[in-house]
Amino acid sequence: MARDYTAMRFRDRSGALTLNTAALEKYNDIIDLSIGDVDHVTDSRIIKAAFDDASRGYTHYGAPHGDKDLLRAVCDSWKEDYGQDITPDEVLITASACMGLAQILVAICDPGDEVMLLSPYFTLYRQQIALAGGKAVEIPTYPEDGYAPRMDLLEQAVTPRTKAIIINNPTNPTGKVYNREELMVLADFAKKHDLLVIADEVYTCYVFNGEYVPMRTLPDMADRTVTVCSFSKNFFMTGWRIGFFIARPELVQAAIAVAGMLIYSAPSISQRAAIKALELRKEIQANDAKLFRERVLYASERMSKLPYIDLVKPNGSFYLFPGAKDKSVTSKQFCDSLLEQAHILVSPGAVFGATGQGHVRFACTVEVDVLKEAFDRMERIEKL
16 A cells, blocks of 8 residues: 655644654655745743743743733724724633634533534634534535535535634635624524524634624624634734634633633733733734735745646735646545655645535745746646
8 A cells, every 4th residue: 555645734633733654754845835824033022021921920920911012012903903992801811722623612501502613614613613512514615606605505514503604814724704794694693593694703813805804893793703813823922822702701711711620720920921022013014914914925926827737826824726628536536646756745625624625725825936946847847
C-alpha cells in the first residue's frame, strides 16, 4: 500500500492538528500553506508592555471576568469603532476565541440541543458542539451562490430543538464576507425562530472587498448575539491565547461558571498585552490589512489562471478555498497531488464540512516571494 502523504498537518477526529513526519522525511523543500498562523512576530510595543506589567506583578490569577482595565478598553474601543455602547458586564475576557466558543456552547446547550453551522465552517465548531452535548446541523452553502446562505435550506433544517446558529464573518475557510443584506436575512431568521446567534468575528481587519458589519449592531440583535473576538489574527498574537466575547450579562455569568471548571481566568500577562494592542489597534490593523491584502490578491490572481482549479475569490480573511475543476477529485486527492507534484502542503476541504469536499484551503501566511514559488510549481501541474 502506498504511503499517505495527504498532509503534514491534519486534523484528527477530535479536531486537533497533528504532524505527519513522513512528508518531512520525504521532501526537504515543502511550502507549508496548511495552517492559519501568521508569520509575523507580535508588535514589539505590545511585548514590552506585557513584560513591564509582568515585572510590576501581573503574574497572578486574575479576576474570572477579566482585567478591569482590559474590560474598559474593550468597551471603549467597541464604542469608538462601531458606535455601539457596551458595558463591562456584557464582556468576558477568554483564553482565546476557541475557549470562548467552547464556554458559551457548554453554557447554553442541553443534551440533544441543535446548533446550526453554515458549511463550509471552521472545523472546531462541530467538536465543540459535541463537547457541549449538542448536535451540529450543517446548512450547506455553495460556490455558485458565493457561499451566501439560502433561506429555504435554513427553514428546512430548523426544528424545535434548534438553540443557536454559528456565523463566521469574515469566514474561515472560504474568505466569504457577509454583506449587510445577507446578515439581515440571518438576523430575521434568528428572530423568527428565537435563536441565539454566535458570531465568530476574529478576522475583522482582513476585509478587502466590502465592509465588516458586526452582527450585534443590526436592529434588535444585541441581546440575541454572542460576538466572539480574538487578538490572535488581528494583532499577530496567536501564542498569547487571548480573546473576549460580548453577550447579555446572564450569558457572561454562565460562561464564567464554565470557566471556573476549566481555566478560571485568562492569562494575566496576555490580558495586559491585549490592553496595549487595543491602544495601537488602528495603526497595527491598517498595516496588517495592507500586508495580507497584497498576499491574498496575488494568490487569487495566480490561482484563477490555473486550468484545473475553480475559485470563488475571497473578500476577506487570509484564506483561499479552491475546488478541483474535475468534480470527481476528492479533497484528499487534491492534497495528495499538490504534495506529490509540487511539494505544497494545504488543508483538505472535507474537514470543513460536507460542502468542502473536493476543495482545499490555502493559508496566505507566507511572504509573496514564497507564494510566487508555490504557484510557479503549481503551473507545472497538468492534472490533479
